[in-house]
Amino acid sequence: xxxxxxxxxxxxxxQNISVTLGNRLILNDVSISVGAGDLKVLIGPSGAGKSxxxxxxxxxxxxxxxxIYLEGERINMANNASLCHLRQNVGMIFQxxxxxxxLTAVENISLALRKVRNLSKEDANDRARxxxxxxxxxxxxxxxxxxxxxxxKQRVAIARALAMDPKVLLLDEPTSALDPELVGEVLxxxxxxxxxxxxMIMATHQMDFVRSLATEVLFMESGSIIEQDKPHVLLASTSxxxxxxxxxxxxxxxxxxxxxxxxxxxxNSNT
Amino acid sequence: xDFFDITFLTQEVIPHLNDGILDSLALIIPAILIGGSFGxxxxxxxxxxxxPLKIIADGFVAVIRGVPLTIQxxxxxxxxxxxxxxxxxxxxxxLAFIFCTGAYQSEYIRGxxxxxxxxxxxxxxxxxxxxxxxIWSIIVPQAIRRAIPGCGNEIIYLIKYSSLAYxxxxxxxxxEAKIIASRTFRPTxxxxxxxxxxxxxxxxxxxxxxxxxxxxxxPGFSKANS
Ligand SMILES: Nc1ncnc2c1ncn2[C@@H]1O[C@H](COP(=O)(O)OP(=O)(O)O)[C@@H](O)[C@H]1O
Ligand SMILES: [Mg+2]
Numbered sequence: 001x002x003x004x005x006x007x008x009x010x011x012x013x014x015q016n017i018s019v020t021l022g023n024r025l026i027l028n029d030v031s032i033s034v035g036a037g038d039l040k041v042l043i044g045p046s047g048a049g050k051s052x053x054x055x056x057x058x059x060x061x062x063x064x065x066x067x068i069y070l071e072g073e074r075i076n077m078a079n080n081a082s083l084c085h086l087r088q089n090v091g092m093i094f095q096x097x098x099x100x101x102x103l104t105a106v107e108n109i110s111l112a113l114r115k116v117r118n119l120s121k122e123d124a125n126d127r128a129r130x131x132x133x134x135x136x137x138x139x140x141x142x143x144x145x146x147x148x149x150x151x152x153k154q155r156v157a158i159a160r161a162l163a164m165d166p167k168v169l170l171l172d173e174p175t176s177a178l179d180p181e182l183v184g185e186v187l188x189x190x191x192x193x194x195x196x197x198x199x200m201i202m203a204t205h206q207m208d209f210v211r212s213l214a215t216e217v218l219f220m221e222s223g224s225i226i227e228q229d230k231p232h233v234l235l236a237s238t239s240x241x242x243x244x245x246x247x248x249x250x251x252x253x254x255x256x257x258x259x260x261x262x263x264x265x266x267x268n269s270n271t
Numbered sequence: 272x273d274f275f276d277i278t279f280l281t282q283e284v285i286p287h288l289n290d291g292i293l294d295s296l297a298l299i300i301p302a303i304l305i306g307g308s309f310g311x312x313x314x315x316x317x318x319x320x321x322x323p324l325k326i327i328a329d330g331f332v333a334v335i336r337g338v339p340l341t342i343q344x345x346x347x348x349x350x351x352x353x354x355x356x357x358x359x360x361x362x363x364x365x366l367a368f369i370f371c372t373g374a375y376q377s378e379y380i381r382g383x384x385x386x387x388x389x390x391x392x393x394x395x396x397x398x399x400x401x402x403x404x405x406i407w408s409i410i411v412p413q414a415i416r417r418a419i420p421g422c423g424n425e426i427i428y429l430i431k432y433s434s435l436a437y438x439x440x441x442x443x444x445x446x447e448a449k450i451i452a453s454r455t456f457r458p459t460x461x462x463x464x465x466x467x468x469x470x471x472x473x474x475x476x477x478x479x480x481x482x483x484x485x486x487x488x489x490p491g492f493s494k495a496n497s
Contacts, residue, residue: 060393080401088399098394102413102489111408112398146491157394164398 006033008072011199012090012168014057017066019049019223026052027063028223034168034199041210041231042203043243044220050203051095053220054170057201058090059083071167088116091161093171097153099145099160105132105152106141109160117164131159135189151182158189169193171202207247211235219243276460283451284464291447292468298361298433298443299472302368303426309373310422311415314380319406328377335374340432343367348439360441364433372429379421383414416487423480430472444468 007013010033019027027049034040042050055061057068059077068075070089076082100108109128113119119127132138135155145153154174161169174190175183187209194200194213204210210217210231217234219227219242227234227243234243316328335343348363358366387410395405434445442450448465452458 055393058397060396084399084401087397090397092394092397094390094394096390098388098390100391100394100409100413102409102416112395112400115404115408116399144490146489160394160398
């Protein structure tokens with residue numbers, strides 16, 4: 001059975017997830033799996049359920065039904081230790097960064113290293129600085145979130161997730177809260193991760209990025225996955241897919257706004 | 272006998288009031304420290320604890336806020352002996368002040384705890400932190416900073432209502448003033464000086480609180496999020 005193989009071979013797999021919030025069915029039997037080197041992209045209109053789906057995968061939102069498997073092991077969602085184990089192995093990047101406002105960049109990263117990984121203060125700070133360096137922010141270590149630009153905040157958030165050595169990253173529209181000129185520096189970091197084979201599930205509307213790096217595109221609408229295939233199939237100009245239709249509308253909007261900012265793939269542009 | 276006779280002030284009033292202010296401080300300082308911690312704990316319980324504990328804490332705060340402090344003092348000192356609990360005047364006063372300031376402070380803490388953005392809690396969870404780690408390392412440090420102005424006000428009130436300790440026969444600054452005033456029949460001068468003592472305490476407290484606020488301040492934090 002392909003489904004069972006999927007679960008066994010995948011690093012992380014969410015199967016048949018359904019969620020009801022306030023009497024509304026928000027997710028209707030959706031599934032996704034990520035293996036080594038996968039970059040799966042969720043696309044779909046606002047309110048489709050992308051954020052909810054991503055947060056179900058690491059159980060920030062409890063599901064009504066469905067299962068999560070980490071490296072083939074089914075997660076016991078009623079067990080806190082089991083949930084913490086899942087979350088330590090699955091990093092998450094949020095649309096609005098969610099940095100801890102009372103901690104500096106380096107402290108934002110070292111906190112969980114100390115509390116969850118039980119590193120000493122020194123080791124945690126060393127590691128945190130390494131991660132900041134990796135996202136090109138070594139010289140911003142002592143600044144508080146309020147002193148950083150949006151792009152810098154998101155890079156700190158990525159560094160914070162990476163410091164936990166996650167096996168998979170979940171990214172929820174990591175560039176949508178950013179001014180256009182700051183999108184590039186964050187995408188450059190994500191590009192770099194993809195190049196190093198970090199498995200990711202990402203909700204994004206950065207279509208150039210999707211075309212060049214996604215291994216699979218899942219189009220969501222009203223809580224269901226409607227289409228699912230390789231980007232060059234779904235986005236082929238001859239395709240009649242809902243995905244292509246949706247993306248061409250996005251493109252039109254953007255062209256009206258102005259020409260889209262070019263994605264810079266140069267390594268960690270420093271600001 | 273002229274008004275504001277220097278020798279009367281230096282020989283009679285000031286020595287007694289100096290004793291009194293020490294007695295007041297012996298009440299105020301522990302009440303601030305214990306009452307403050309109690310308030311933080313109560314605030315946390317009221318926001319994060321399980322239902323039964325939460326209901327008890329909410330009920331406790333409702334009672335403390337709903338009954339005049341004078342009555343609480345009298346219950347603790349004159350009422351409890353009927354159920355064979357005997358408190359010294361000092362203990363009764365201190366307990367009443369701890370309960371009172373703790374209950375009011377828990378209101379400010381509770382509001383501040385609830386104001387911390389849900390997203391930061393999610394970020395903590397996503398990193399694998401436990402609920403208590405999130406509460407103590409992420410929510411509480413931010414909430415305390417936001418609660419400082421309100422809690423500071425409460426400390427100022429505490430300094431003033433410590434003068435009610437004389438009701439349970441604990442003689443502190445106000446008690447000393449009352450005694451000298453009735454012995455010498457010169458209440459105006461005595462109470463004026465006593466008032467200055469309180470003003471002095473409150474000025475110091477206000478200054479210390481603003482220092483604390485400065486020390487704990489974080490760039491853009493209170494401005495951006497309050
Ligand atoms: N806590 C909630 N209670 C009720 N409905 C919610 C809640 N959170 C999100 N929703 C609804 O779920 C749907 C999916 O939301 P979301 O996952 O944020 O979509 P997307 O990320 O694709 O824009 C939306 O219609 C939203 O209104
Ligand atoms: Mg969303």
